[in-house]
Amino acid sequence: MNTENHPSLTPTHIMYALHLLAPFTFLILAVVALIIGMVNREHVQGSWLDSHYSWLSRTFWWGLLWSIVAWGAYLLLTTLTLGFGAFIFWILPAAVVVWYVYRVVRGWLSLNALKPI
Numbered sequence: 764m765n766t767e768n769h770p771s772l773t774p775t776h777i778m779y780a781l782h783l784l785a786p787f788t789f790l791i792l793a794v795v796a797l798i799i800g801m802v803n804r805e806h807v808q809g810s811w812l813d814s815h816y817s818w819l820s821r822t823f824w825w826g827l828l829w830s831i832v833a834w835g836a837y838l839l840l841t842t843l844t845l846g847f848g849a850f851i852f853w854i855l856p857a858a859v860v861v862w863y864v865y866r867v868v869r870g871w872l873s874l875n876a877l878k879p880i
Contacts, residue, residue, distance in 0.1 A: 779871040814879035
């Protein structure tokens with residue numbers, strides 16, 4: 764597939780890069796990527812790139828939900844175990860980060876192959 768006919772490919776790469784860094788910035792960069800996606804979405808509607816915009820949007824919203832659940836459970840369980848649970852329950856928020864990064868990498872690899880996700 765010829766990438767010259769896809770002017771929205773560069774913003775999509777930027778969005779993936781921002782999402783990849785987002786877990787390390789408390790999802791602030793993901794919000795920036797969402798804004799970029801909202802601005803450019805009309806240019807990709809109906810194309811194979813539209814699936815990437817949806818994929819990244821769903822990744823963000825589900826990641827936000829799971830982060831809130833994981834951190835809430837971590838804090839509750841750590842409190843209930845008088846702090847000793849912190850050595851075990853850190854795995855909950857860490858699992859969300861792994862899931863988030865996995866989704867971003869999977870989508871980005873699909874983008875690099877010029878395929879929808």
